[in-house]
Amino acid sequence: MQDNSEQLREVFEHFNSVTDELIRAYKLLEGQVAELNSQLQQANDELVLKSAANERLAAKLTALLAAMPVGVVELDDAGVVTQINHAAGKLLPDLPTGRNWQMAEWLQRDSQDGEYLRHHPDGSISFVSAAEVALQDQGSFMLLVDVTHLRELHEQLAQQAKLASMGSMAASLAHQIRTPLATALLYAANLRQDNLPEAARTRFASKVVERLQALESLVQDMLSFVRSGVVAGEQARLEVNALLQEVETIVQPLLEKKQLQWLPELGGSAFVHAIRSDLVGALVNLVENACQFSPPQGRVHIGTALQGGYLLLRVGNQGEPIPDSVQQQIFDPFFTTRANGTGLGLAIVKRVVEDMNGSIKYLRDGDMTIFELRLPAA
Secondary structure: OHHHHHHHHHHHHHHHHHHHHHHHHHHHHHHHHHHHHHHHHHHHHHHHHHHHHHHHHHHHHHHHHHHOOOEEEEEOOOOEEEEEOHHHHHHOOOOOOOOEOOHHHHOEEOOOOOOEEEEOOOOOEEEEEEEEEEOOOOOEEEEEEEOHHHHHHHHHHHHHHHHHHHHHHHHHHHHHHHHHHHHHHHHHHHOOOOOOOHHHHHHHHHHHHHHHHHHHHHHHHHHHHHHOOOOOOOOEEEEHHHHHHHHHHHHHHHHHHOOOEEEEEOOOOOEEEEOHHHHHHHHHHHHHHHHHHOOOOOEEEEEEEEEOOEEEEEEEEOOOOOOHHHOOOOOOOOOOOOOOOOOOHHHHHHHHHHHOOOEEEEEEEOOEEEEEEEEEEO
């Protein structure tokens, strides 16, 4: 009986010990649960704060997007329009959401300067600069900027600059006209003499005609300079090699007169957008310059090559290099180093090239004096 009591006591002690362990474990677990609840509540509060902040940020971005003057078209990964802002809706009023974005369907590429054209139902045209901004694994944004007003301002600025230059040119033109006109008047006055020998009369008459022809050439150059890119024709897509063959035909008498070697080095077929008469006149100007400054029996070189979307066209001769002191002036209207020059040839070439969104520069390559044109290829 005593053994049973002892066993029962041990069982109760073990039970009490286990119960104490369970109570301690429960309290520990309860503390951990409370701590986890606290952490969870803190994390939840932070998420609520971040969510509220994100909502405020989203509201600000939405308001900013709506107020932006730049048109924004949001595309998903599949290129489907998901959202457009007010500026994009104004520029493309018939662009719906939920439709695949195709640039060519809404905007036409402008071949002149790489911008885009938007033709409106009322017949007006907007010039648009477009760029795509990719978002990593989240589609992309199309940014559309209406640059019509900026383009108009540039054109007005160019026109004002042209008018300003014409003012200074008018004074220069008066000076250029005075000398040949005074000479022509002097020779014409001699023709009034009754006892003038026939040989002298013929010589004076030839001098008068020569001076009047110089005046006509000056006036024609002046008109070409003023009108280049403004009057006479629309731009067309022109094959350059065919134009150069036409230029060769025009300057052939000058080549033969000085016994010059014509050395064309033409690349493959290339096209440019230009007013035909302006470009032919500019190229003839360059080649005539090359012929006039070439020594007798010298070489006149003309070459073309395509380079990164541009046509490089070089006209060269074996004439003397242009002095460093005047290289910055050679494209200025009425600047010339020739006694009978008008100083408008290179100015006309520069004007025509710039109207084509191209550039021209002078360089020296070995014994060759070269003018290089860089024109956008069509």
